[in-house]
Structure formats: C-alpha cells, structure tokens
Amino acid sequence: MVTLGCRLNLAESETIRGLIAGAERQTVVVNSCAVTAEAVRQSRRAVRRLRAAHPEARLLVTGCAATIAPGDFTAMPEVDGVVANPAKLDPVAWQARPVVAPASPKQRTRAFVPVQTGCDHACTFCIIPAGRGVSVSLPVAEVLRVVEGHLAAGAREVVLTGVDVTGWGADLPGTPRLGDLVAALLAAFPALHRLRLSSLDGVEIDGLLFELITGEARVMPHVHLSLQAGHDMILKRMKRRHTRAQAVALAQRLRAARPQIAIGADLIAGFPTEDAAMHAAGVAIVEDCWIVHGHVFPYSPRPGTPAARMPQVPPPLVRERAAEVRAAVARTRAAWLESLIGTPREVLAERDGTGHSPEFAPYRLPEGTAPGQIVTLTPIRIREGLLE
Template sequence: MPSTPSDNDSPSAGAPAEVVTLGCRMNLSESEAIRAMLRGAATPTLVVNTCAVTTEAVRQSRKAVRRLRRGNPDARLLVTGCAATIEPEAFAAMAEVDGVVPNADKLLPARWQVSASPMPRVPSERHTRAFVAVQNGCDHACTFCIIPQGRGASRSLPVADVLHIVARHVDLGVAEVVLTGVDLTSWGADLNGAPRLGDLVAAILHAFPALPRLRLSSVDGVEIDPLLLELLCSEVRVMPHVHLSLQSGADMVLKRMKRRHSRAQALALAETLRARRPEIALGADLIAGFPTEDEAMHADNLSIIAAAGIVHGHVFPYSARPGTPAARMPQVALPVIRARAAQLRAAVAAERARWLGTRVGLPAQVLAERDGTGHGPDFAPYRLPPGTAAGALVMMTPTGIEEGMLA
C-alpha cells in the first residue's frame, strides 16, 4: 500500500543515517532492520526503501531520492525496495543514487557495508508497535499487480524463527506485535507440514502469555483458515481489526483482476466476523477505475463500503503498471478514475465518521504512540492527554471527536 514517505532515523551510534520508507507494513518492518544495521556503518548513509504498487508510488520513490539527496549532498545514498528491484537500471541511472540493493539482499549486512554479526532487533523509533515480517513474496497472479516481480515467490519464516523475533520485542517491553507479509495469509504453505497462519498465531499466544496485543496486517479473506477465524472472533489478545485485501466490490472486476473471492463471499465473511465479535472493525483496499470498469461496476464498488462496514479504507486510483495484464486491457479515462476514487474516499469517510461516533463514551485500552496519538484494539485513532508515555497502554473514555480522532 503506498504511503507518504517518512523520515525515520537518527541512530545513536555510528555514522549519521536516514531511512525513508514508502509503501506497505512489510517495508516498515524491513526498514527497522536496515536502520539497526546502519548503526554500525562507518559512512553516513541514506536509504530510500521504495514502493512499486502503483505508478504514483514509483514517482514518489524517485521524488524521495531527489529530496533526500538535496538535503544531504555528501552522504552515501542507496535505494532498495520493490521499485528499485523491478527497475534497477532506472534507479541506478539517477545522478543522486550511489547504489541499488535488491529486495533479496536488503537484510544482508554486507550489502550495507556493515559487520556481518547479527544486529539486535529493537523497537521502532517511530512506532511503539513491533512489525514482524513472517512471510515474503506472492504466488498469485492478480492482473493489476507487479509486486511478485519485486518480491518473488512466497516464502514463510518458520515458527521457531518468528518466536525468536517476538521474544526480543517482548523482552524490550513492546505491548503490541503486528504480523506482516506480502501475502500474509499464505504463511506456512511452503513449510514442512504446511501449517496455516492460525497455527502461527496460536503458537505466539501460547509462547507469550504476557503479550497484551497481537494484530494482523492485510489478509486475503479466502485464505483465512478455521483456526485463524476462531482466534479472530474469540481471542481477546488478537485485536478486533481485520484489513481485507478486497480490491473491488464488483464481481466482474474481481474476475478480471483474477482475485479468488466474490462480492458475496466478502460480505459473508464480514457478516460472520461481526456476528461473532461485534466490536470488530473492518478495513479494505479498494481500487478505483480498474480497466473496463463501467458505472454499474463502480456502483457495486461504492456500495460494498456500507454493506461490509468498511471503516479503515485504503483507496487507490488505478494506474497501469507496464508488464501486467491489466495494462493491456481497455483503460478508464484518468478524470473518471480520479472522480471515482474521490467518491470511494467520501463513502469510507462517511462510514468511518458514523463508526467513530459509536465509540464516544465507551472505554477502550489505547496504545500510545510517540506523537501524542494512539490506537484502540479496533485501530480507532485517539488523541491522548499531554505527557502520555509512548508505548503505554492507557484506558480512555472519549467524550467527542476532534479532527477525525477520538478525544
């Protein structure tokens, strides 16, 4: 998911370094590991961890490179991430860039010219949540997506390795762990015995009974296994927040995307989750203006927001990625795409405002971030009282809504 670039680091040891991250939670997790490694760098180092999910994400990645170089003319500047992996020659040709590190090598200390000794994993210096990447790559072939070219085939981190990483975070006092992956719900398919994501979640909960909160990043609804569904619906330490890789609410568009679910299946899952755990909050990725999308298909896309109760929406205007089947399909005019994206965002905003209103007056345990905000179990945003310690879990009973946040 594309995001605004974030400047994240000023290491306490070693040469000055800065890591700018674009895109998904997977990149956020990997940037933390890169940041830790760069504490041992002898040379001032800048890194842009790029995103390629849309043409706009690539443009933003290039913009971040140029901006970072302008402010740091003498530092070493390296690029990594999906955009740099898919288009290495183009990024290497940028005058601002000193080197390209492909995704496959981004967690190898030698590629950053630092010691090969294992670097300790530390809590994020931007977030109080710990992002743990348990899966990488994707074996699917969605017609709009180029990410498999940047990430490769699906690979899963074995349970023992995941527990080792989580243990480090728990020892450091992290209150919430977020499991991330390119196709998170495919975790385990390549491991001996083909365990499912529910097995991993259960193993973490069993191994760390003192861990207060475990959250999942984006999931594919058709890959939710029975144990995972049970834990999402009944385990209090698994956060009541499910973000679906939905992409569209129109069956014909889903078919042309080569998604593996239907509108009816998505709505049935939403109904099941809320029936069994009423406090659960749903999020979704939605693409506006996919090739061949007509007004009726757009209407279906728009209507699924209220029908499913999507309160955490990520809306993306479709942009053609060269090398994908969707780029060869009949395209929707850009002004139409933009208008449809605006309508989708407005619908999500309306659903979110309605939902936030239902949270006023209800006590919730909020995890404090470093900027004076925090998130409830359902990922509702809160504005915290001044002086709230970052990383603390605090009880709040909001009395109103201020600038889209409970307060």
C-alpha cells in the same frame, strides 16, 4: 532513511537502519514502493530530497521499485547504488559489519514482524511478485525468536506483516496455516498484550484463524481485508479468488461473531473495463461490509501486468471514482467513530500524543501520557478525526 509503501517495508527498514549504522561510511537509504505509478514517483522524489539533505552521504535505493526497474534508479545522478529485495537484509549489501541491530525506540510501542514475503498468486493488476518473488515463510521458531526480542525491548503490540500474510506456511513442512502461527505465538508469550494482523486475503482465513480473531481477546478486533473491488466481473478480471457475495458474507460473519470488530479493506477504483454500474457496486460494498478503514487506490497501469493491456478508464474518471469510494469510507468511518463516544476503550499510547484502541480507532491522549502505556479512555467527542 525514507520508507514508502507497506508495513513489510516498514519492518525491513528497522533492520536496515541498524545495518547502515554499522556501515563503513555514512549511508542513507530509500526503501521504495512499486504498488502504483504514484508510489514509484514518490520514491524518486524521496531520492532527490534525501540527496539534497545529505550531499556527502552514500545514497542507496532498495525496495520493490528498485528491484523491478533498477536501471531507472541507477540512472539518477543522486543514486550511488541499488540493493535488490533479496539482498536488502544482508549486511554485506550495505558494506556493514554483520551485527544484530538493537530494537529502535519506534519498536518499543508497536513492533512490525515480517513472517512472510513474496506471493504465489497472479492478480492481473499487481507488479509486486516481480519485486518480491514467490511466497517464502519464516518458520515458527524464527518468528518466536523475533517476537521474543521485541517483547524484551518493551513492545506492547506485535503486528504480523507480509506480502500475502494469509499465505504463510504453504512452503513450510506440513503446510501449517496462519492460525497455527497465531496460536503458537499466543501460547508462547502469555505476556503479549496485543497481536494485530496486517492485510488478509479472505479466502485464505482458515478455521483456527477465524476462531482466534473472533474469540481471543489478545488478537485485536481489526481485520483488514484485501477486497480490491466490489463487482464480480471486475474481481474476475483482476483474477481475485473471491466473489462479492463471499466478501460481504465474511465481513458479516466476523462482525456477528465479534461485534467489536472493525473492518478495513484495500479497494482499487477505476480498474480497466469498469463501467458506471461496476463502480457503483464498488462504492456500495463499503457500506455492505461496513468498511471503516479504507485504503483506496486509483488504478494505475503497471507495465508488464495483464491489466495494463486491458481497455483503460480515462485517468480523470479514475480519480473521480477514487474520490467517491473515499467519500463512502469517510461516511462509514464517521458513523463508526461517533458510535465509540461514551464507551471506554484500552488505548495504546504512541509517541506523537495519539494512540489506538484495539479496533485501531485513533485517540488524542491526555497530556503527559507516556508512550507505550495502555490507558483506558472514554471519549466525549471527535475533533480533527481523533476521539478525545
């Protein structure tokens, strides 16, 4: 199994892994991503690598890239079939017995729980709605059932994921908000140690959710915002629903209410029509919001999206600008990590000898620390990007 892209894909891959274990013949899967042209190329490379490693297996491709352009993958000689996103969790699609897959060892430390898929918005750069469809929310009772299973398997941290997580509930009776779901989880599971949220759209953070993020110890102080740009004209051309000032104000409100909060953000560099001043605003917003976890994407046109028809920034300049935004994030991140030296933090131990604090700061663990433990560490230095 090879998984590319978002945490929603990661969560779905755990279910698929259990399903193909019950398949009638050995099956290997690439769970593809279409968020950028590079993600599609990586998906195709993963297909070729997986076929070389498993020449006799049935090789299937699923995920957004395979859903948006299935013919591109069925035309590959390495591929035996494509499973579109709407069918990817159906045992029949994998010729598997309809059994409930047990939690895998990877789920015992941190469990990714998809609570929503699809998106009702129309950002001009984004192809994902074509692969995921409209927003569909998992009802509260079903989310509670899934989380209960993960906790029974030993998970210490639960991460709520989706394509537009803050859009959760809009399609459910009574139109609950994400804050309502978080409150229900915390009330239902007093033993849930850590609850983390994946990428949030700032304009959809409801009042209750803000209160829980800033005032509830079990909700991790790590907010990843879907900012995308730092200049109002670019935000308008992207059809984002916030302004630069609103994004900065939200980051400041979060940190004022809970100073420990670490801000992350998705940022696109080199969007069509971006000039030097617009790019400079995109670099500056890193420091203005004090972004210490940055997912920086060099813009790449996705066929069929409005942005692909706009005047394009030359690709070499796009890459140069992406490097400058990444460098800005690296500076704030280095200063942030430095500020954590000498301060004790509870760190969740993972399986590779590292772990993460509530703010998602990375730590190197003392030798012999068992995965799944929550240990208190006071770092004395930073080495190779890890506190230790």
